[in-house]
Amino acid sequence: MTKILAINGSYRNDGVTDQVIEIMAEVMQTAGAEVEIILLREYPIEFCLNCRVCTQKPGEAPGECVQHDGMQKLIDKIEKADGYIFASPTNFGSVTAVFKRFMERLVVYGYWPWGMIAPKDRKANGPKKKAVLVSSCAAPGIMGRLFFSTIKELKMTAKTIGADTVGVLFTGMIAQEEHPKLPDAIKRKAQNLAKKLVS
Ligand SMILES: Cc1cc2nc3c(=O)[nH]c(=O)nc-3n(C[C@H](O)[C@H](O)[C@H](O)COP(=O)(O)O)c2cc1C
Numbered sequence: 001m002t003k004i005l006a007i008n009g010s011y012r013n014d015g016v017t018d019q020v021i022e023i024m025a026e027v028m029q030t031a032g033a034e035v036e037i038i039l040l041r042e043y044p045i046e047f048c049l050n051c052r053v054c055t056q057k058p059g060e061a062p063g064e065c066v067q068h069d070g071m072q073k074l075i076d077k078i079e080k081a082d083g084y085i086f087a088s089p090t091n092f093g094s095v096t097a098v099f100k101r102f103m104e105r106l107v108v109y110g111y112w113p114w115g116m117i118a119p120k121d122r123k124a125n126g127p128k129k130k131a132v133l134v135s136s137c138a139a140p141g142i143m144g145r146l147f148f149s150t151i152k153e154l155k156m157t158a159k160t161i162g163a164d165t166v167g168v169l170f171t172g173m174i175a176q177e178e179h180p181k182l183p184d185a186i187k188r189k190a191q192n193l194a195k196k197l198v199s
Helices: 016-030 071-080 097-109 141-147 150-161 184-198
Strands: 003-008 034-039 083-087 129-136 163-171
Touching (some): 003 016, 016 163, 016 184, 034 071, 083 150, 083 184, 129 150, 129 184, 150 163, 163 184
Parallel strands (some): 003 034, 003 083, 129 163
């Protein structure tokens, strides 16, 4: 059975990000996939310590972190999944702080012994999985895509864990009401991207 892992970096229940992921999950489950959603706002992840212990040993498998929080379990889920949704609202022009904290802990996917100036992606030459990226912002979508770095950061996340980006859903002008509801056009796009992820 195809396993899809959705990593959600939104801060609030039933916001735009939650709604997009729910719609996508429904389509993928109907298609027979197993979908797990990780809400980073509720998930125990500490900040990276920059000790680089996890980056010292070579090999394709992610290194092991010295911290015993929820991250190792999440890495296991990432390794077992066949496809991903990486989602974060745009806050101050980039991914949210909880998403960035998760992203920095993905340093386990780099082989970076002391003395080497930059890490080597452990998954650089392996088979590629699929990822769909989801973000939103208060500004018009075109401005968001041109001036904000959220999609670039979500793309870097996908690349780090060994996935190619097969679709992007970026919703602009979405913060005009306290409880925004997704426009039908966005719902349809989310459904199409979900089909692409499990096809
Ligand atoms: C702290 C904060 C910073 C934000 N920064 C931006 C921004 O730089 N540009 C923008 O267009 N929208 C910004 N927004 C609006 C959010 O992007 C928007 O409310 C969010 O995409 C909705 O996602 P959610 O419903 O999952 O929370 C910001 C919102 C917050 C709370």
